[in-house]
Structures are given as C-alpha cells and as structure tokens.
Amino acid sequence: MKDDLHKVVARILKDIRVDLTDEFDRNFERQGFFSQKWARRKSPMRPGGSILIDTGGLRRSVQSRSTDSSITFYSSHPAAAIHNEGGEIKVTRKMKAYFWHRYYEAVGSFGRKKNGERRQDKRTVQLSTEAEFWKLLALMKVGGSIKIPKRQFLGTAPEVEKTVTEIIEENLTEYFNHLDIKQK
Incomplete structure (x- = not known):
C-alpha cells in the first residue's frame, strides 16, 4: 500500500510537470500569463510582432526540476527575472x-x-x-x-491551482477505483 502511494505521488508530480510545462509555454503563444495579457511593445521593431519571442531563447529557457515531493519551474535566461516580475x-x-x-x-x-x-x-x-x-x-x-513592464510567464495563478487540483483528483480517483477493483 505504501509503495502504491509513492507511485501515485510520482505519477501526480509527473502529470503536473508535463501539463504545467505546456501551459507555461503556451503563455508565449497567448502573449499573456493565462488570461492576463502582457503590455504591448513600445518599440517600433517588429510592429504587431510577438512579445518576448525575438530569438525564442527566453521561451526555450523555461525548465523544471522535481524531487520526490515537489516540482520547481525556473528559467536560466539572464533576462527572465526582469521580464517575469517587471x-x-x-x-x-x-x-x-x-x-x-x-x-x-x-x-x-x-x-x-x-x-x-x-x-x-x-x-x-x-x-x-x-x-x-x-x-x-x-x-x-x-x-x-x-x-x-511585468510580463509574467511563470508563477502561480488560479489556472495553475485548478490544473494541479484536477490532476490530483483524477489520479486519486483512478487509484481508489483501481483499489476497489483489487479488493473485490
């Protein structure tokens, strides 16, 4: 049973990591942090062009690392902090x-x-x-x-919490349903 719980937690963390990596990457496509749009460009270069995607380096720098009980998302790009926080x-x-x-x-x-x-x-x-x-x-x-200006692409948001909650509920439901089948 204890071994099963470790597997469930590992699966939950893996699913969260995959889903949130995709969501944080989509922020660059949405040009905003989920539903919160980024400030428009003031420079005349590439008028109407995508924000924060001149070379794609910032977008590609978003990474994650996980332990047995947590996941951390971060960016190794030197300009990441100033863009994310303003x-x-x-x-x-x-x-x-x-x-x-x-x-x-x-x-x-x-x-x-x-x-x-x-x-x-x-x-x-x-x-x-x-x-x-x-x-x-x-x-x-x-x-x-x-x-x-602040153009957040990483961090917590109601959408992040909703995704995490859904993944946890889905995996726990699957685990308990599987446990019920085993016991019958």
Whole structure:
C-alpha cells in the first residue's frame, strides 16, 4: 500500500510537470500569463510582432526540476527575472555602446536610390523609426533607467491551482477505483 502511494505521488508530480510545462509555454503563444495579457511593445521593431519571442531563447529557457515531493519551474535566461516580475534597469556605458551599434546598423540598412537619397518604401520607413528608437536609447545618460513592464510567464495563478487540483483528483480517483477493483 505504501509503495502504491509513492507511485501515485510520482505519477501526480509527473502529470503536473508535463501539463504545467505546456501551459507555461503556451503563455508565449497567448502573449499573456493565462488570461492576463502582457503590455504591448513600445518599440517600433517588429510592429504587431510577438512579445518576448525575438530569438525564442527566453521561451526555450523555461525548465523544471522535481524531487520526490515537489516540482520547481525556473528559467536560466539572464533576462527572465526582469521580464517575469517587471522593474527598472540602469543604463550602463556598455548598453549605450550597444544602442549606438544598433542605431548605426539600422541607418546602414536604409534602402537608397541611385542618386544616394533614401527610398520611401515600407522597409526603409520602418528602419528609420527603428533607428530613431535606438538613437533615443543611446542618448540616455549613464545611470538613467529603463522601465521594463511585468510580463509574467511563470508563477502561480488560479489556472495553475485548478490544473494541479484536477490532476490530483483524477489520479486519486483512478487509484481508489483501481483499489476497489483489487479488493473485490
């Protein structure tokens, strides 16, 4: 009986791990934490594009580890905490250099006519707004702050608790039904 209970707990933890891993991954598709939508982008890059999925690194970094009695979900991505909880980051010299790099990269990508003037096609217009965005960031003072909105993708929520409760009830019902059949 004790051995059976250990198997049931192990199955419950495995089911919770699988289901919640899928749900936390779906947060990136939903662009929100379950029913709570994330704040929209303010940058002109990829207008209308997905939030927090530029490279997919943050999404792929969500992992879990389990013990005999618990499961922990975490992300190894360096920017995971600031995106999940929100907050402010201080501008450093290194960041300013990166912002200037991105500005010059955007400016160099402008489409040009044969006479050297900028084309007014959709891509060039978007690049000019992108260049302005990077220039604005590059002109910030060292020590200035950039506000990162909370875009939670991991943590507890009523949906998480509901999923966990359903899995526990389902596994316990299955165990007790199986136990009743054995005893008859």
